Amino acid sequence: MRPIGVHTSIKNTLLNSIAEAVELKCETFQIFLHSPQVWQIPEFEQNTIDEFKRQRQFYGLNPLIVHASYLINLISSTPKTISSSRYLLKREVQTADLLNADYYVIHLKDNKDMEKEEIYSKTKEGFNKIDVTVSCKILLENTAKSKITANIADLFETFERVRTDNVAGLCIDTCHLFAAGYDLTKDEGIERFTEEIRKYGDFGLIKLIHLNDSKTPAGSGIDRHEHIGKGFIGEDGFKKFLKIKELSSVPLILETPKKSLQDDVKNLLSVRNILRTLES
């Protein structure tokens, strides 16, 4: 069965993320290592790390995904931002590895005034500065609007141009895919998505799916997540998307709006109900 989970909070303690995942009966979960809007990254105490690993193993939560913070900009025109970004990237990837995370997911920055070649070389240099090869694999996520990661052809090309021993796969976010113009509510949209993967890449590189509905219409270029079934993708769109057989065992992580755990309860139920209709 494919693992399903949500983004959980490490508020107060790292262990809170596991408590949430367990309460929600998730098989997998995703976390930030710190507030994603700040540069500071705390150092976890060894006994917290040990307890985190022990509990995760006990509850059998796999895979564990760490989401990169949003400040990381490996192509900034400000040298200080580049050096802070390289440092934070390295620290986050190493910390994710210390926690035995399977994947570290990052959205790459685009710059409309910069040529693709320069973006690739600066991004790759940032990844090379990680220096060590870790077991935690970095996944590049598709985005709603970008010349390097919004279209499937561009996403695969970018991956090929910046890949290293650590950068080893991709994450597909349904809200971003839809906003980038792949209309998942129509058979043509689904076919365009799967045909482009076959033509420009490989299904095997897609290691994770962020399952989110969209508050904005197909092709809007705007990234606004909505509850599963309540947005423009809707239940029928997810039925079509989740039917793609080449992706049928790829883990699903929800990053849907969350005022309380009840929101996750409802969204997880919606996903499990849709999957059940596909089985029968």
Ligand SMILES: [Zn+2]
């Ligand atoms: Zn996402």
Ligand SMILES: [Zn+2]
């Ligand atoms: Zn998003």
